[in-house]
Amino acid sequence: MGFATLLPVYFLWHYTTALRDLIGLWGNFLWFVLNFFSVGLLARTLFSPWRRLKEYKRSRGLDLGEALGNAAVNLIMRLVGVFVRAATIIAGLVVGVFVLASGVVAFFVWLAMPAVLLALIGGGFAFLFQ
């Protein structure tokens, strides 16, 4: 396949298959970020106690003090869980948004790449012989 035949094949690839590949790649990175920060898992267990730490009823019968104390401890454990998980989810989402935005930029850079190439060559010679 000579250069003359390769060029149209390349262009066809650049604006069809390559775009599909690029979107696939972008999807992989997004998936990685969400998986790395365990966004889905943490969202599902957002209100679970932190590391299952929990106070259990120890006395017989009703002990109001103990019940209130336990409820407070358990509430705190859940709040700690919510706080840490929410922070991680937010961090994950921020990185995710960044990856998403980078993908959009990459997408447009890719679309413009042949034109950029021509501009670089033209500009290069222009500066060289200025």
Place this chain on the structure above:
Amino acid sequence: MIYEELKKEAGRFAPVISVERVLPHRRRKKIADGVGFTAAFLALPAALHFLWSGAASYPALSVLTGLFFLVLACWLVLFMAEALFYSYYFRALDVISSGAAPAALTFEAAYALSRLDEDDITQSFFGTDIGLMVLLRLGISADSFREFLKERKSRLAANVFAVESRDGEGGVGIADIALSVFAADGEFAAFLRRFGVQGKTLRGVGLWVERSGRERRLFERWWSRESLGRVEGIGKDWAYGGAYILDRYSKGVFAKGSAVALSSKFLSEEVEELETILARRREANALLVAQTLDEAFDLILGLASLISRGRVLPALEHKRVVVLDQNKLVAITAGKARFEGELIKIFEESIAAGNIILVFDDLPAFLGSAAAFGSDVVSIMDPYLSSPALQVVALSDTERFHRFIEPNAALMSRFEKVTRRSGGEEAVLKILENEADRLEAVEKVFFTYPALETIARTADQYFPSGVMPDKAVDLLNEIVPKARQAGQVIIDRSEVLALVEQKTGIPAGEVKAAEAEKLINLEAILHKRIVGQEEAIKAISNALRRARSGLVNPGRPLGSFLFLGPTGVGKTETTKALAEAFFGSEGKIVRLDMSEYKAADAMDKLIGSFSSGRSGVLSSALRDHPYGVLLLDEFEKASREVLDLFLQVLDEGFFSDAGGKRVSARNLIIIATSNAGADLIWEFLKEGGDLLSRKDEIVDALVKSGIFKPELLNRFDGVILFHPIAGEHLRDVAKLMLERLVKRLQEKGIELVINDALVDYLMKFGSDPKFGARPMNRAIQDKVEQVIADKMIKGEIKAGMKVELSAADLSG
């Protein structure tokens, strides 16, 4: 598929192949790196040009900026070419891994096809990098191939060339093209056969070369979900509880364990079985049983690897595999109460944590330690084992499983047993290929495929302990330092056989000239020690030559003979001569007096006793000396049960000891000797005629009298009749024995002359037809040695003297 169709299919890869031809991937990458570096270097003056107001007064800056643009443009072109290349290069990979519409041919095959010369397929295919790699893997050098090309008479043209996809997985591959060339080009096929290469080997090599390429690509593609998914995420265990006490007593699971565990495909069945058991709602406990604990642990590694890659059943997602450090627990607690207390805490905590798979990596030892504390640990564990909130995996080797765990019904009811199996040859080869790829990258050696085939075969045949493929992988790893010490880079079949020979003492390597000479003249060599007994010598020599040439059935002992004949006719001497000739030393004989195994406890003594836990004489002896000669004296005196045991040993080359562990006898030459039928032999001799012609009658008589079952006699490679020694033969025996005495005296500096008087005397006093050569030995000891000893003490014989004994000396 005919050549034209193939070429059309390969057209799908045309763009990338064109790019590859102009500038191959590896070179392109190097150039791109250089260009990128230059662009980065030029970026500084370019930045100055745009950002510095005084730049206009420096025209050089403008030139450098122009260069920066042009270099950047070059880099961009290379980047785009690389992107195009990767798009096709990895697309073939996706087709294979996703199981989508099967491709008509693989990338490697398409690339090789693009380089084919239509007038000479053979040269152009095996002349490509990948074709050459196939030849090298076969153990054929490029020089040999060039020689072949010079000498051949015909060429394979494209119009008569067709390729079929044989494995059907990724379409036509390198293996298919290579096999088609092999089938179509007779001269080339003959050339390969000269190197011992058959179609099966060629196919194996083709698949290996292609798979290596595919795996390299998988590794290169770090951005695939498979690669990215291996990075451990954060927060996976936040929904689960901590296990602080357990962590104090735990060992880590090393996910990068053995090669076997890593090639999870091999163990996939067993790991899947384990996974299914652990994913159950209740009593999700597994007991892994293998020949050794390490082999059982491979399954744990396999499971841990599946979990870390997120490729596990939903019930096991995010689980932590924690191996309990049993020794630490026992050592720290050091008493019943604390031991039980800590164990209960560990179980409670594991349940509370909710994500623990608790592993006891040596359950029999754990039960033993607990019993030593006087703790009934099984009852303590029982409620937890039946709990739906905890998964327990326990490991045991086969022997202790049968002894300690199997009889405990309560414990057995809580566990589901998973037994690790040995792999088939193809699976073993795949693992060896992966391991060879890894070793080649690290150690800078090169394995040929025949070397791997030999490793797979010999590891199973010559190393009875352990399971496949572990022992094959061990052998593969062991050969690398040996080869490096010897300065070898290419590891071929002969290197493997040399190592096997070195480790086992069984001659396995190539038969060299000196050894060939010895094997051809084996009869003469054996006759130096054995007088007469032509049939025995012939049969044994033939068996040794068969064993040495590797033609024996690997599923049976190397050879097995029953030596029949009266006492003192050379049965044991023949065995010794055989051990020396084949294994290089008489020390390679394991001798059992079978008259000791006729009582009711004979089997217990031989193969061990389950109840007493004692190991057996035969099983221990064969484990300690798996290579050599097993001599079973007075075979007929053994009990019926023992004879039945040997029925299996002779037929299958192994038996199971009391613990259920296999003991191999496949690397042994088994010789059973027996005096049974001696009376009949004497009778026949008295009647005169050729004894050998009446062998069948003797054997029939043994069967009729119930001494041996016909099926047992049939299992031997040969039943050999030893005829009594008499006349001239006995004289030769006397001379042989005297020569031994001469050697012993030589060490003391005394030279004994063997004269007729001496031999005549021995023939007179040391000859008893009933006992063969045995009285001769006694006569030498009692008469000749005694006379010399007396003379030495009296000072009549001193070092440096020549001694000749007369009849008077001996009778005096």
